[in-house]
Amino acid sequence: MILKLNEITKYFGGIAAVEDVEFEVKEGNIVALIGPNGAGKTTLFNIITGALSPNQGSIIYKGKDMIGNKPFQMASAGITRTFQNLQLFGGMTVLENIMAGAYLRGKKGFLQSFYTLPRKCSEEKRIRTEALFLLEEIGLAEMAELPAAALPFGKQRLLEIVRALASEPSLILFDEPAAGLNIVETETLTNYLKHLKKRTSMILIEHDMETIMEAADRIVVLDFGRVIAQGTPAEIQVNPEVIKAYLGEDEQIA
């Protein structure tokens, strides 16, 4: 198990944005966090990355309680995230964005298990080669030398995901990665997320139900800051409480 949240509670003013939230993430799994706007999803991400401290609860990551750690400590422990709004370095090239992601961690080489490069390679050369490998995987290699800002929106989103991956995190938090993507891009994204399970664990905030049903191993449903259900996609799909809270009485998920 990579992550376990116990009794996480966060108040803003007198209002609990997140209350007694408990769930876990197994290695190589994708856990989807779903729920209506204001349910507390982004707040939970901010807590897991150390940007907010909860009023109560523990965050057990790789067996250690991380409460009180700052964002840079969470990042160097291997937790990274993407944001609801794009946060690319627009003036830098696509390749440089990925390389910046790799340097962020300051780690000696990611993808070492996939790739063996001669030791004499300079650090920069190795990071460049690895970055290109990542871009090829997602079909962005041809655009490596373009400024990131010149890419169409959907490609920028994919780029942001690849950049998050470049630091070789143990846990990535994705905040609505499919938002604004067209059908083809969403499919690419879904397949890519599934492919990444071999390398990392993920928590996914997403509204696109097809992506969730296809990629997630487990789903945690939040409503008004509380977990109202959790289980496999198949279980959640037929959970009456979820259908009621999340979609309205008579609808079905997906």
Ligand SMILES: Nc1ncnc2c1ncn2[C@@H]1O[C@H](COP(=O)(O)OP(=O)(O)O)[C@@H](O)[C@H]1O
């Ligand atoms: N910094 C903040 N200050 C005060 N209230 C906040 C803050 N961030 C979030 N909230 C409130 O907490 C609740 C959960 O918000 P959020 O985590 O953004 O939900 P979601 O991401 O599920 O839409 C909402 O009621 C929101 O208004």
Ligand SMILES: [Mg+2]
């Ligand atoms: Mg949000």
